[in-house]
Each structure stands twice: as structure tokens, then as C-alpha cells.
Amino acid sequence: MISVENLTKRYATKTAIDGVSFQVEKGEILGFLGPNGAGKTTTMRIITGYMPATDGAVRVDGFDVADQPLEVRRRIGYLPENPPLYTEMTVVGYLRFVAKIKGVSRTALNDEVARVMSKVNISDVKDRIISKLSKGYKQRVGLAQALINDPPVLILDEPTIGLDPKQIHEVRELIKELAGSHTVVLSTHILPEVEQTCGRVIIIDRGKIIAVDTPHNLRYQVQGAARVFVEIDGPPAEIVPALKTLPGVVDVRVTAQNDGRCRVQVDSDTKQDVRRDLARTIVNKGWGLLELQSAAMSLEDVFIKLTTAEETAASAAAAGASQS
Amino acid sequence: MKNIRAIIEREFRAYFISPIAYVVLTIFVFLSGFFFQAILGQVLEFGLRRQLGQGGQPLDMPGMISQGFLSTTSVVLLFLIPMITMALFSEEKKRGTIELLLTAPVTDLQVVLGKFLAAALFFILLLASTWIPMAALYVYGDPASGPILTAYLGLLLYGLALIAIGTFISSLTENQIIAAVLSFGTILVLWLIDSTAQRAEAGMKAVLTYLSILSHLDDFMRGVLNTTHVIFYLSLMLVGLFLTYRSIDSLRWRG
Numbered sequence: 373m374i375s376v377e378n379l380t381k382r383y384a385t386k387t388a389i390d391g392v393s394f395q396v397e398k399g400e401i402l403g404f405l406g407p408n409g410a411g412k413t414t415t416m417r418i419i420t421g422y423m424p425a426t427d428g429a430v431r432v433d434g435f436d437v438a439d440q441p442l443e444v445r446r447r448i449g450y451l452p453e454n455p456p457l458y459t460e461m462t463v464v465g466y467l468r469f470v471a472k473i474k475g476v477s478r479t480a481l482n483d484e485v486a487r488v489m490s491k492v493n494i495s496d497v498k499d500r501i502i503s504k505l506s507k508g509y510k511q512r513v514g515l516a517q518a519l520i521n522d523p524p525v526l527i528l529d530e531p532t533i534g535l536d537p538k539q540i541h542e543v544r545e546l547i548k549e550l551a552g553s554h555t556v557v558l559s560t561h562i563l564p565e566v567e568q569t570c571g572r573v574i575i576i577d578r579g580k581i582i583a584v585d586t587p588h589n590l591r592y593q594v595q596g597a598a599r600v601f602v603e604i605d606g607p608p609a610e611i612v613p614a615l616k617t618l619p620g621v622v623d624v625r626v627t628a629q630n631d632g633r634c635r636v637q638v639d640s641d642t643k644q645d646v647r648r649d650l651a652r653t654i655v656n657k658g659w660g661l662l663e664l665q666s667a668a669m670s671l672e673d674v675f676i677k678l679t680t681a682e683e684t685a686a687s688a689a690a691a692g693a694s695q696s
Numbered sequence: 697m698k699n700i701r702a703i704i705e706r707e708f709r710a711y712f713i714s715p716i717a718y719v720v721l722t723i724f725v726f727l728s729g730f731f732f733q734a735i736l737g738q739v740l741e742f743g744l745r746r747q748l749g750q751g752g753q754p755l756d757m758p759g760m761i762s763q764g765f766l767s768t769t770s771v772v773l774l775f776l777i778p779m780i781t782m783a784l785f786s787e788e789k790k791r792g793t794i795e796l797l798l799t800a801p802v803t804d805l806q807v808v809l810g811k812f813l814a815a816a817l818f819f820i821l822l823l824a825s826t827w828i829p830m831a832a833l834y835v836y837g838d839p840a841s842g843p844i845l846t847a848y849l850g851l852l853l854y855g856l857a858l859i860a861i862g863t864f865i866s867s868l869t870e871n872q873i874i875a876a877v878l879s880f881g882t883i884l885v886l887w888l889i890d891s892t893a894q895r896a897e898a899g900m901k902a903v904l905t906y907l908s909i910l911s912h913l914d915d916f917m918r919g920v921l922n923t924t925h926v927i928f929y930l931s932l933m934l935v936g937l938f939l940t941y942r943s944i945d946s947l948r949w950r951g
Contacts, residue, residue: 383950420799423948446801456796458706460713472702473800517796 373398373525373555374419379428381414388414389579391428398524399552403570403587404559411579412559413453416527419557420450432525446475449523453530455514459503463494463513466502467520474521488516493542507534515543526550528558532565544569600638600647601627605660608634614653620646633662699802703810704817707784711818720779725825727772728765732829735764758839762830763917766847769826770913773819773855774887778879780818781862782872784811785940790870794947804944808937812863819855823848843919850916853929854909858883860936867943883909 374396381388389411396402404412418425419432421441429436435443458466467485476484489495492512497505502513511534518526531547532540547556547569560566566573567587575583604611608626615624615638623639640646647664654661711717739760746755788794797807833839862879869875886909893904905911909932912925 417795422795422799442801442803445799448799450795450799452792452795452799454792454795456791456793458710458793459791460710461706469702469706470796470800472705473699473797473802475698475801 373400373433374557375431376415376419377429377431379415379418379430380426381411381418381423382426387579389418389576392576392579392581393428394574394581394584396555396557398555400572401547401551401556401558401570403566403573404557404576405561405566405573406559406576407561410576412576413529414579415576416450416529416557416559417452420448420527421445422450422452447523448525448527449518449520451514451518451526451528451531453533455510456517457502457510457513460501462499462501463489463505464498466513467516470517471520476521484520488519491519491546492516508536508539511535512539512543515546524554526554526556526558528556530560531558532560532562540565600640600650601663601665602636602638602650602654602661603633603663604636604654605633605662606654606657607632608636610657611636611654611659614657615650618646618649618653620649699800700806700810700813703797703802703807704814707811707814708817710783711780711814714783716779716783717818720776721822721825724772724776724822725828728769728826728829731768731772732761732765732832735768736761739764756840758833758837759843762833762839762844762847765829766826766844766851767913767917770851770854770910773822773851773858774883775880776822777819777855777858778862778876778883780815781859781866781879782876783866784815784863785867785944786869786872786875789867789947798944798948804941808863808940808944812860812937812940815859815863816856819859820852823851823855840919843917846916846919846921849921850913850925850929853926853933854913857909857929857932857936860933860940861886862936864936864940864943867940867947 376395377393379392380390392411392415394402404415406412414423417423419430419437421437421444424438429438430444431437432444433447435447437444458469461469464485467488468481471481471484486495489498492515494509494512494516497509502510505513511531515528515531518528528547532543535543544565547558550556551571558569570587573583573585573587574581608629611634612624612626615621615636620641621638622641623637625637625639626634627637628635638646638650651661651664739757742760743755743757785794788797798804830844861882862875865879865882866872866875869878886907889904890908890911893901893908896904906928912928915922915925
């Protein structure tokens with residue numbers, strides 16, 4: 373349904389996204405996960421035709437965004453990061469305007485507006501001025517706007533931001549309900565959100581795709597132990613108990629041995645890096661340390677970056693400051 | 697076409713939801729009345745003096761009043777048109793609603809025209825309000841309608857050109873005040889360029905005089921319909937609209 377090929381967006385001073393490619397199948401919910409400033413919003417803006425790409429191509433339902441922008445826009449409902457609300461209007465007035473510019477016919481206008489309002493549960497505030505609504509309601513008016521005219525593709529930039537837990541749950545249920553008949557791309561920096569709603573996840577950082585997988589696999593890789601492979605010149609019978617006593621080590625297993633050398637797999641708690649202790653112990657015991665290799669470490673790095681919001685915000689700010 | 701209508705409708709209503717429409721209308725109607733009354737007084741005094749002096753030819757007093765009044769109106773519009781155009785794009789940019797317009801199935805041209813026409817509609821409402829004092833001329837006198845018609849045509853073209861310039865400037869910033877001040881400054885320069893022309897060299901003088909937005913109104917006010925002036929205002933309007941269109945395009949690139 374959506375095909376993104378080698379998408380690149382460069383600004384005067386920075387590259388927002390760099391060679392991003394992915395496909396989204398019809399009826400799929402794809403999650404876009406990444407820290408702030410990773411390029412999620414830029415990618416979505418290019419798919420919706422809000423901004424042109426520097427390089428690469430996007431096709432939605434077979435239509436190229438650059439060549440046939442109106443065909444593409446007719447098929448997309450888009451909720452930007454900041455809901456685009458004319459806050460001086462009433463909810464119903466605003467949605468009627470959106471329906472008109474999206475080409476809903478005059479006769480179907482009232483029904484369509486009523487339909488999207490009941491979908492996101494805002495019928496009770498339909499005659500209120502938008503600026504007087506709470507953040508949760510505003511966010512849902514934004515979502516209602518994206519649903520108008522029932523577009524086959526929905527691009528939702530952080531759809532649950534600003535909502536309370538109950539509303540978050542409702543919106544997630546709504547998105548799941550839309551899957552199948554709709555293709556949904558949503559961005560977030562909340563890991564559980566992706567797990568609960570998305571069939572597939574793309575992790576993006578500093579403009580590049582780092583991982584594409586199902587949430588289940590990602591979780592396994594993240595929450596499973598950090599794994600280190602060590603090749604040691606020494607007696608396995610002594611090595612295993614010695615390494616097991618190190619702080620943070622969960623499991624030690626010999627995977628291969630060959631005349632005095634052995635390859636050991638050390639699983640450890642994700643919160644602790646045991647490589648330093650491993651090396652010191654091995655050297656102190658007088659064995660030869662031939663190799664020390666960490667497995668799936670990079671993905672864990674990515675996740676720590678993603679899940680600890682303060683750190684990424686700080687580094688993003690630092691990166692921004694160094695550029696300006 | 698339906699899309700443009702939706703945009704015009706929303707924009708036009710927005711004027712009346714915010715206080716802008718009421719403030720601009722009130723000030724305009726008040727100033728119109730004030731200047732009409734002042735010009736009426738001047739013309740009457742002038743006529744009286746002429747009569748006392750030598751009698752001579754009868755004066756076209758309603759014509760003099762309408763000409764004086766509508767010329768003054770053109771100056772008042774110079775101040776008020778930036779108020780009509782300042783929010784057109786700057787507010788959309790500030791609130792992020794531009795993202796809705798630029799991702800909806802409407803072309804950039806439709807967006808630009810919709811905004812421009814909404815402002816034009818409001819401007820026509822302002823022009824119509826000048827009939828409150830003008831009606832007095834018809835009630836108490838018998839003015840020649842020809843010059844009045846050309847004067848209104850001139851004011852309409854002049855206003856549309858200024859609105860196009862204001863729309864363009866509004867697309868450059870996120871701040872309405874900056875948009876208003878910049879538009880006002882630009883229009884004022886185009887107005888005053890006349891006076892610098894008097895000291896310029898021959899070739900330059902012709903160019904500067906041609907660029908002056910107010911001098912092109914003179915013929916309209918005198919009841920002369922000269923296509924040069926019509927073309928001047930229409931081309932100024934088209935330049936403004938074209939620049940707005942390009943500015944929206946560059947907005948997309950910069951994000």
C-alpha cells in the first residue's frame with residue numbers, strides 16, 4: 373500500500389532522514405519508533421505530501437507522491453504532531469470544513485461528521501469552541517479530522533500524546549479496529565504502545581532505520597539477557613564457576629572447546645556491562661583472553677537510547693546546539 | 697471550485713469570529729463619515745466664496761465631493777488593508793493548520809486563491825460601506841454617475857492589488873503583527889515612490905512614477921477609464937498572487 377524507497381531529506385545544515393526504505397502492506401499497522409528528532413515526523417510529512425523529499429520516492433496505492441500529489445492526498449488521513457485545529461471554531465464547524473475540503477458531498481456532510489465524532493467519542497462536545505476543550509479532546513478532534521472521508525491510509529504522528537490512560541486505551545482500540553480495512557502508520561516513542569497496537573515496528577534513529585521487526589521479537593531481544601561470547605585459553609572446569617560468581621552474570625555456558633581453548637557464552641543482566649569484570653578475572657587467573665565479543669549489544673544500545681527519554685532529549689538538544 | 701468555496705467561507709467567517717472584522721469595519725465607517733463631513737464642509741465653503749466673487753460657471757459640487765471623498769478613502773484603505781491580510785497565512789503557520797491545508801486534496805493555487813478571495817470579499821464589504829455617506833449625495837443632489845463608477849472600479853482594482861501584496865507578505869512570517877507592519881511599509885513605499893520620482897533622472901523618473909500605486913488612481917477619480925492603469929493594478933495583483941504561490945512552495949521545502 374505504501375512503498376518508500378531510499379528516501380532522503382536534507383536541510384541546509386542537517387540531514388533529517390538518510391536513505392530510508394520500507395514497505396507497508398494493506399491492512400497492516402506499522403509503528404515508527406524513535407527518539408525525538410530521529411526523523412519520524414519528516415518521513416510522515418513526505419508520505420503525506422506536505423513536503424517534498426530531496427531524494428527517493430514514495431508511492432501510496434500505486435501513486436507517486438511527487439507526480440500525483442492529489443491522488444495520494446485523497447487516500448491519506450493525516451494527524452500531524454500538533455493537531456491542526458482552527459481553535460476559534462466549534463468542533464462540528466471545524467469538522468464540516470475539513471469534510472468540505474476533502475471533497476465530501478454536501479448531502480453526505482452531516483452524516484460523515486457525525487460518524488467520525490462518534491468514532492472518537494466527541495459527540496458530547498460538538499458545539500463547544502475548540503480552544504475551550506481539554507488537551508485530550510483536542511487530540512481526539514485532530515484524530516476525527518484524519519478519519520473524515522474514511523481514507524484507506526492513516527498516518528498518525530503520536531496519536532496518543534496528551535491523552536489520559538483511559539483515552540489512550542480507547543484510541544489504541546480504535547486503531548486496532550481500523551486495521552485490516554485500513555493501512556496505518558503511527559509514530560511514537562513509547563515502547564508499550566507499539567507492542568500493543570502494531571504488527572510491525574521500524575526503529576529509526578538519526579535519520580536511519582536501525583531495525584525492522586515484530587514487537588515480540590524486539591521485546592525478546594531487548595528484555596532477554598545481554599550476551600557476551602568469550603574465547604579463553606584455559607580449563608573449562610575452572611572457568612565456568614569463576615565467571616558465574618561475577619556480579620550481574622546470570623548464566624555461563626561452554627559452547628565449544630578445542631585443545632585447551634574454550635568458547636564461553638556469558639549471559640548477564642541487561643543493566644550491567646560485565647565485559648570489564650570478565651576480562652579482569654580471566655587475566656588475573658592467568659588464562660589467555662583470546663576474544664571478547666558482545667552479541668546484540670547494538671540493539672540494546674538503541675533501546676536504552678529510546679526508552680530513556682531524558683537522555684535522548686538531552687542528546688538531541690546537544691546535537692541541535694552544536695549545529696546552530 | 698467547491699474546495700475554494702470552503703476555504704473562502706472559513707476565512708471570511710474567521711474575520712467575524714475574531715474582533716478584526718468589527719474593529720476594521722467600525723474604524724472605516726467612522727473615518728468615512730468624518731472625512732465625508734470634512735470634505736463636504738470644504739467644498740461648500742469653496743463654492744460659497746466662488747459665488748460671492750464672480751458668479752461665473754456653476755460648480756459640480758456633488759462631483760467634487762465624491763472625488764475628494766473617494767480619494768481620501770484610498771488613503772484610509774492603505775492603512776486598513778494590511779489588517780485584513782495580516783493573518784491570512786501567518787496564523788496558519790503559527791497554529792500548524794497550514795499542515796492540514798497543504799495535505800488536503802486541494803492544490804496550492806486553490807489555497808492561495810481561497811485566502812485572497814476571502815480578503816477581497818471583506819474588502820468589498822468595506823467599499824460598500826462607503827455608500828452610507830455617498831447615499832447623501834444622491835438624496836440631496838444629482839451627481840454624475842460616470843466618474844463615481846470609474847472611481848469605484850479604480851478603488852476595487854487598487855484594493856485587490858494591495859490585498860495580493862499583503863497576502864504574499866503574510867505568507868513570509870508566523871507573526872501577524874510583523875506581517876501587518878511589513879505590508880504597511882511596502883504599500884507606503886509604493887505610494888511615496890512618487891515624491892522621489894520628482895528629483896530622479898528622466899529614465900528613472902518614468903519608472904518610479906509608473907510604480908506609484910496612488911498616481912494610477914487619479915484618472916479613475918476624474919472619470920477617465922484608461923487601460924494602462926487597469927493593467928497596472930491587475931499586473932500588480934498577479935505578481936502578488938504569483939509570489940504567494942511560490943512562497944507556499946518554498947514553505948513546503950523548508951518544512
